[in-house]
Amino acid sequence: xxxxxxxxxxxxxxxxxxxxxxxxxxxxxxxxxxxxxxxxxxxxxxxxxxxxxxxxxxxxxxxxxxxxxxxxxxxxxxxxxxxxxxxxxxxxxxxxxxxxxxxxxxxxxxxxxxxxxxxxxxxxxxxxxxxxxxxxxxxxxxxxxxxxxxxxxxxxxxxxxxxxxxxxxxxxxxxxxxxxxxxxxxxxxxxxxxxxxxxxxxxxxxxxxxxxxxxxxxxxxxxxxxxxxxxxxxxxxxxxxxxxxxxxxxxxxxxxxxxxxx
Amino acid sequence: xxxxxxxxxxxxxxxxxxxxxxxxxxxxxxxxxxxxxxxxxxxxxxxxxxxxxxxxxxxxxxxxxxxxxxxxxxxxxxxxxxxxxxxxxxxxxxxxxxxxxxxxxxxxxxxxxxxxxxxxxxxxxxxxxxxxxxxxxxxxxxxxxxxxxxxxxxxxxxxxxxxxxxxxxxxxxxxxxxxxxxxxxxxxxxxxxxxxxxxxxxxxxxxxxxxxxxxxxxxxxxxxxxxxxxxxxxxxxxxxxxxxxxxxxxxxxxxxxxxxxxxxxxxxxxxxxxxxxxxxxxxxxxxxxxxxxxxxxxxxxxx
Numbered sequence: 001x002x003x004x005x006x007x008x009x010x011x012x013x014x015x016x017x018x019x020x021x022x023x024x025x026x027x028x029x030x031x032x033x034x035x036x037x038x039x040x041x042x043x044x045x046x047x048x049x050x051x052x053x054x055x056x057x058x059x060x061x062x063x064x065x066x067x068x069x070x071x072x073x074x075x076x077x078x079x080x081x082x083x084x085x086x087x088x089x090x091x092x093x094x095x096x097x098x099x100x101x102x103x104x105x106x107x108x109x110x111x112x113x114x115x116x117x118x119x120x121x122x123x124x125x126x127x128x129x130x131x132x133x134x135x136x137x138x139x140x141x142x143x144x145x146x147x148x149x150x151x152x153x154x155x156x157x158x159x160x161x162x163x164x165x166x167x168x169x170x171x172x173x174x175x176x177x178x179x180x181x182x183x184x185x186x187x188x189x190x191x192x193x194x195x196x197x198x199x200x201x202x203x204x205x206x207x208x209x210x211x212x213x214x215x216x217x218x219x220x221x222x223x224x225x226x227x228x229x230x231x232x233x234x235x236x237x238x239x240x241x242x243x244x245x246x247x248x249x250x251x252x253x254x255x256x257x258x259x260x261x262x
Numbered sequence: 263x264x265x266x267x268x269x270x271x272x273x274x275x276x277x278x279x280x281x282x283x284x285x286x287x288x289x290x291x292x293x294x295x296x297x298x299x300x301x302x303x304x305x306x307x308x309x310x311x312x313x314x315x316x317x318x319x320x321x322x323x324x325x326x327x328x329x330x331x332x333x334x335x336x337x338x339x340x341x342x343x344x345x346x347x348x349x350x351x352x353x354x355x356x357x358x359x360x361x362x363x364x365x366x367x368x369x370x371x372x373x374x375x376x377x378x379x380x381x382x383x384x385x386x387x388x389x390x391x392x393x394x395x396x397x398x399x400x401x402x403x404x405x406x407x408x409x410x411x412x413x414x415x416x417x418x419x420x421x422x423x424x425x426x427x428x429x430x431x432x433x434x435x436x437x438x439x440x441x442x443x444x445x446x447x448x449x450x451x452x453x454x455x456x457x458x459x460x461x462x463x464x465x466x467x468x469x470x471x472x473x474x475x476x477x478x479x480x481x482x483x484x485x486x487x488x489x490x491x492x493x494x495x496x497x498x499x500x501x502x503x504x505x506x507x508x509x510x511x512x513x514x515x516x517x518x519x520x521x522x523x524x525x526x527x528x529x530x531x532x533x534x535x536x537x538x539x540x541x542x543x544x545x546x547x548x549x550x551x552x553x554x555x556x557x558x559x560x561x562x563x564x565x
Contacts, residue, residue, distance in 0.1 A: 085420045088420060107407075110428055110432055111432060111435055111436075113431070114431050114432050114435065117428065118424055118425065121425075121431065123424070126498075126499055127499060127500045127501055128431065128500075128501050128502050131431065132431075149435075
């Protein structure tokens with residue numbers, strides 16, 4: 001999946017550490033993410049994977065470490081030390097964040113079209129017809145009928161809300177998507193369709209993504225590389241299939257063997 | 263009380279019970295500082311230590327405090343409520359300052375030096391020696407979209423106003439046009455998005471005027487301001503441009519077709535008439551001989 005244009009990584013994480021008082025959130029995490037690559041982060045609850053994701057996405061400020069992001073102009077910038085307007089601008093253009101609960105990522109009292117259009121308007125789109133056409137196009141791409149464009153997310157099912165959240169995030173053509181348990185709380189058939197959709201979008205748009213989940217099946221389907229976390233530390237990294245088929249660390253072995261075989 | 267009065271400006275009137283214009287001098291000074299800051303940063307909401315006033319919140323406590331800090335003994339004061347000089351709110355605030363400041367009051371727009379208003383801008387263009395004081399219920403234009411004050415302040419400081427257009431987008435998608443008819447959001451000097459208080463959007467183009475405009479929100483403890491001839495642009499979409507709308511009829515009393523109209527229901531069978539909401543404008547037009555469709559009947563009835 002490594003693409004040729006620029007040879008450097010899109011995102012370089014260097015020694016990111018976040019403490020909650022004396023307790024460890026995540027400690028000394030290093031990794032590189034290359035353009036077009038999907039990285040999975042797995043681990044049990046409390047292993048620090050969400051803390052790490054929030055540090056990378058600028059929602060939390062890491063106590064130590066650097067998060068180097070390659071901007072559109074090719075310059076590499078540390079997102080931890082960049083100014084807040086710049087970071088928030090990244091948050092609405094080059095980055096996308098898909099929350100586990102769609103209501104955290106959607107405006108529930110705004111129509112589906114308004115939800116998708118918000119990012120466009122935030123970066124200066126001022127043509128109603130254009131915004132609406134783009135919104136309808138994106139709803140179509142996430143399999144939501146055009147006739148639902150003026151409905152509010154409260155009238156949508158859980159799976160539709162999640163798909164709407166994805167459309168809302170991807171409409172500005174981000175280069176890096178952060179996903180926190182994107183399939184959490186959905187039943188398996190809806191999960192399967194959502195995963196199918198995500199896989200298609202990732203391939204089609206050449207997205208780089210970091211997916212946090214505790215569901216090994218999700219990473220098996222989506223992720224090129226896998227990082228296993230335990231107690232705030234990264235205990236194992238490698239290609240997804242390699243890690244899942246031949247786990248080396250005792251915790252990874254436990255994790256892989258704990259999956260119910262149906 | 264005595265000390266405070268001695269610090270205050272000399273008033274020629276027989277003031278015995280209150281400091282001039284009710285508020286003590288320290289408070290007026292604090293409010294004036296907020297006003298000056300507001301004028302220096304047009305459209306920016308300046309926090310101020312709003313005082314308890316002898317009237318409930320929502321009755322113009324913000325406007326009253328701004329007026330109190332602005333008035334001098336030489337001023338002539340006018341108060342309008344929805345354009346009218348004779349409604350409860352206008353009458354009681356006018357009386358309040360007659361009693362506590364002893365200033366001259368008037369109903370004529372051109373004779374007033376300070377005009378406190380609720381929900382309207384007078385029809386008659388204001389001059390540079392006049393000050394217009396607005397009563398503001400909710401100063402934050404983003405409030406109904408983003409409930410967190412911390413977040414809205416951050417949005418203002420970082421100029422993140424995409425959300426304001428989401429509101430207008432929702433209007434068009436639901437009603438086929440921008441249905442927001444009052445408190446229509448504006449961008450001031452290309453920087454701050456501001457709520458012009460609940461004036462009808464018909465009045466929005468008048469916000470670029472010669473007079474100083476001061477906005478006071480008592481409950482929300484915010485003051486903001488527009489210096490004269492400040493650039494004020496109503497937000498819109500390229501394909502749904504801003505339109506200053508009003509009822510499509512002339513005034514039934516004075517025949518004016520350029521003023522903002524109130525629709526009055528006359529009887530149980532649904533007869534209605536349109537009259538200027540600006541009572542002074544309507545009265546002065548009728549005094550000058552203009553007569554609307556029902557104006558003649560009215561005059562006969564009165565005679």
